[in-house]
Amino acid sequence: MSEHASFLRRDEATRGLTLMNVPKTSACFVMSVTVWFIVLLFCPGPLRAQLGTTPNIKHIAVGRCYSYITLVNPSLRYDCEDIWRQFEEAVVRQSSCNVTVEDYHHMFSAMPQTWPCDRFLFWSKTRTLMHSYAAVIRHFWTLEDTLVGYIFNDLIWCGQEEDSGFDFGSCPEWSACRNHPVYSLWRQASQNFAEMACGNITVLLNGSITNAFNRKSMFGSVELDSLNPRRVDYVNIKVVTNLEGPFIESCRQGSITDLIQILQSRGFRWTCTDNDHTLMILQCIQNPKQPSCQTCANSLSHRKSLTLN
Ligand SMILES: *[C@@H]1O[C@H](CO)[C@@H](O)[C@H](O)[C@H]1NC(C)=O
Ligand SMILES: *[C@@H]1O[C@H](CO)[C@@H](O)[C@H](O)[C@H]1NC(C)=O
Ligand SMILES: *[C@@H]1O[C@H](CO)[C@@H](O)[C@H](O)[C@H]1NC(C)=O
Numbered sequence: 689m690s691e692h693a694s695f696l697r698r699d700e701a702t703r704g705l706t707l708m709n710v711p712k713t714s715a716c717f718v719m720s721v722t723v724w725f726i727v728l729l730f731c732p733g734p735l736r737a738q739l740g741t742t743p744n745i746k747h748i749a750v751g752r753c754y755s756y757i758t759l760v761n762p763s764l765r766y767d768c769e770d771i772w773r774q775f776e777e778a779v780v781r782q783s784s785c786n787v788t789v790e791d792y793h794h795m796f797s798a799m800p801q802t803w804p805c806d807r808f809l810f811w812s813k814t815r816t817l818m819h820s821y822a823a824v825i826r827h828f829w830t831l832e833d834t835l836v837g838y839i840f841n842d843l844i845w846c847g848q849e850e851d852s853g854f855d856f857g858s859c860p861e862w863s864a865c866r867n868h869p870v871y872s873l874w875r876q877a878s879q880n881f882a883e884m885a886c887g888n889i890t891v892l893l894n895g896s897i898t899n900a901f902n903r904k905s906m907f908g909s910v911e912l913d914s915l916n917p918r919r920v921d922y923v924n925i926k927v928v929t930n931l932e933g934p935f936i937e938s939c940r941q942g943s944i945t946d947l948i949q950i951l952q953s954r955g956f957r958w959t960c961t962d963n964d965h966t967l968m969i970l971q972c973i974q975n976p977k978q979p980s981c982q983t984c985a986n987s988l989s990h991r992k993s994l995t996l997n
Pocket of ligand 3: 959
């Protein structure tokens with residue numbers, strides 16, 4: 689994902705493959721206005737520009753595409769050059785705030801992808817933990833494992849109206865426009881991913897924040913509505929808090945009850961788990977001194993000493 693998108697997602701992490709807390713931005717917006725105001729007041733000279741399109745974006749994107757179809761998923765046949773052409777077509781010669789999801793349709797139709805059931809992992813504001821979880825439970829698939837997610841992860845891009853190229857000088861904040869080129873791509877990618885979801889799906893939410901389920905997050909605004917109750921058997925929600933807290937939301941408390949209500953009204957079957965054991969162990973690996981990790985550590989060392997005796 690581009691910086692913007694991963695900022696988004698990271699924000700979700702502070703939201704889930706989120707792509708987008710668009711509205712939540714009002715607070716950020718106010719903040720950034722304030723920040724810029726301060727910058728204007730105290731920094732004479734030219735303003736520092738926002739980051740522009742990721743340098744070497746074409747080589748990175750096309751290279752990742754070849755890497756994906758050659759090493760990651762060799763059974764797939766895609767035309768990486770064509771995908772790039774369609775991408776470029778969507779983005780360049782457009783004002784940098786005027787790229788809609790429709791503009792990407794040709795690109796997406798050049799990269800259709802289906803995924804085996806029971807492997808879909810959605811998340812909001814749990815980005816770091818999601819990565820370790822997906823790395824350990826190898827069968828999980830996230831948006832970043834799809835071809836489009838793999839190619840565009842952490843990239844930034846925007847075009848410029850008068851020119852046939854990308855704007856490498858600066859791109860707008862994703863929150864600054866309605867049709868941000870990066871946001872639009874992730875929005876469509878998220879929608880496709882959710883529409884494809886089938887069997888049991890897993891949703892990882894952050895119980896250490898208010899609004900663990902946020903209607904403005906990518907999960908809450910795009911993915912949830914795109915899930916199909918006829919394709920999905922169970923929505924298995926896992927609420928995970930930081931080991932040290934705060935313990936704000938759970939399956940029975942806060943916004944997650946809203947999510948459950950929405951699922952129920954749309955005819956989904958669901959389960960919800962607080963403090964999933966595997967997720968806690970993953971957190972303990974990163975932070976073994978946490979008191980809540982001691983029982984596990986003690987029982988392990990106990991077992992070890994039994995073995996040694
Ligand atoms: C929950 O969100 C907070 C704030 O964004 C973040 O610092 C924390 O790492 C997240 N916790 C988990 C378990 O992902
Ligand atoms: C945005 O794109 C549409 C369709 O591509 C075009 O008609 C419109 O003039 C553009 N608006 C701006 C502000 O560039
Ligand atoms: C799907 O989830 C339900 C509820 O958690 C569980 O009982 C069932 O065994 C799961 N099926 C598969 C194929 O994982």
